[in-house]
Amino acid sequence: MKSRSGSFVTELRCLACGRAYPDGDRHTCTHCGVDGTLDVQYNYESVAKTLTSAALSTRPLNHWRYRELLPIAPEAVTPHLHVGWTPVYDVPRLATSTGIRRLFLKDDGRNPTCSFKDRASSVGVLKAQEFGFTTIACSSTGNAASSLAGMAAAAGLRSIIFVPQRAPEPKVTQLLIFGATVVRVQGTYEQAFDLCREACEKFGWYDRNSGTNPFLVEGKKTAGLEIGEQFGTTMPEWVVVSVGDGCTIGGIGKGLQEMRKLGLIDRVPHLLGVQAEGARPILDAFVGGKDLIPSSTNTVADSIAVGTPRNWRRAIQQIRASGGAMIAVSDGEILDAMRLTARLGGVFGEPAGVAGVAGLKKAVEAKIVDPGESAVVVITGNGLKDIQSAKQAAGQAMDIPPDFTALEKRLKELSIV
Numbered sequence: 455m456k457s458r459s460g461s462f463v464t465e466l467r468c469l470a471c472g473r474a475y476p477d478g479d480r481h482t483c484t485h486c487g488v489d490g491t492l493d494v495q496y497n498y499e500s501v502a503k504t505l506t507s508a509a510l511s512t513r514p515l516n517h518w519r520y521r522e523l524l525p526i527a528p529e530a531v532t533p534h535l536h537v538g539w540t541p542v543y544d545v546p547r548l549a550t551s552t553g554i555r556r557l558f559l560k561d562d563g564r565n566p567t568c569s570f571k572d573r574a575s576s577v578g579v580l581k582a583q584e585f586g587f588t589t590i591a592c593s594s595t596g597n598a599a600s601s602l603a604g605m606a607a608a609a610g611l612r613s614i615i616f617v618p619q620r621a622p623e624p625k626v627t628q629l630l631i632f633g634a635t636v637v638r639v640q641g642t643y644e645q646a647f648d649l650c651r652e653a654c655e656k657f658g659w660y661d662r663n664s665g666t667n668p669f670l671v672e673g674k675k676t677a678g679l680e681i682g683e684q685f686g687t688t689m690p691e692w693v694v695v696s697v698g699d700g701c702t703i704g705g706i707g708k709g710l711q712e713m714r715k716l717g718l719i720d721r722v723p724h725l726l727g728v729q730a731e732g733a734r735p736i737l738d739a740f741v742g743g744k745d746l747i748p749s750s751t752n753t754v755a756d757s758i759a760v761g762t763p764r765n766w767r768r769a770i771q772q773i774r775a776s777g778g779a780m781i782a783v784s785d786g787e788i789l790d791a792m793r794l795t796a797r798l799g800g801v802f803g804e805p806a807g808v809a810g811v812a813g814l815k816k817a818v819e820a821k822i823v824d825p826g827e828s829a830v831v832v833i834t835g836n837g838l839k840d841i842q843s844a845k846q847a848a849g850q851a852m853d854i855p856p857d858f859t860a861l862e863k864r865l866k867e868l869s870i871v
Contacts, residue, residue: 468490470486470491498716501580508664524673535576541564544558545557548798550751554823556690557829560684561828562833569836575673578660578667589614589660591618593647593651599720614637615629617856618639647762679710696799697736697853698758698808701768704769707775728780730755732785735749735754754788757806796837804839807833
């Protein structure tokens, strides 16, 4: 079965009411409105004929290796930047500190703009080109914005980025260096989101916002496809993901489900979704078993500071389907995780990037995760994205005069020598 956007896409289906729509430039369900997030459906029987272990062994090590499971046109020319197939590290010292038998880190800070969001933006720019747009826009606390700016620059598209007032300066600088037009909204992320949507409708720009654009989640799910392929029969019991809008953990869960559906893995691991205590509306909906209630946000982890998440339903569905759980962590626990992940695992993650490590440690203490189990934490962004938070976590350098006696004295005071 062929469609306009990809050989194997069959339809778009509403996650809320189940209504199906033909493949095309549609973002939400006409019946459910903004709450009707759509999900891309595929002809898995056809996919299975070409997406095999043997075929994968011959393909380039990037996320385009899963092209049959991406909603892109067969003739689409992919951006030249290398996205995906990020490394997985076995970190035994961090595992011991976290209280778990074995721990792995999947470092998505190694993507072109140092963020997991490159997976989504790379698909977004291709969809914009496919549908005939020359300008693409999004709202973001930082990472989705910088990834879009970088991918748009690589593809030759104009990008317009809406960020809230609190967006970290390094992320804003990254937007500007890529040539994006940056609109800093004097308000919250939610206000920036609403303004971006209105501008896209008014000015005819392509809306990249992954909370409502169903195609962006398909890029994010490639992390789940990769985890399935990288671990295979040695799959950990848990995959741990920080949660803001819900589309990252929802996408990773979908990718893992698809790998099992195609027979490339024999089981789907449990998903552990981690939110900040200051931004936990999805966790509250998960625990309460009711529809999400928007909340205010207050957390050092700006990338997951989302009070009105648009993809909450997808996140909860995937977590429940995996037999998983959710947990929240404080800013203090997140800053501790920044230090521990860097010092014991050698990976420097931003606050949202390491929130999963903090959440896993807390989940072991709460007996949600058994100490005898194993887990992989997805590090979603590099620590240089938010240097102010890193400075809070890192401590201070020692200042001494250029004198060996002074150096020796100070080192002894610190019990280093």
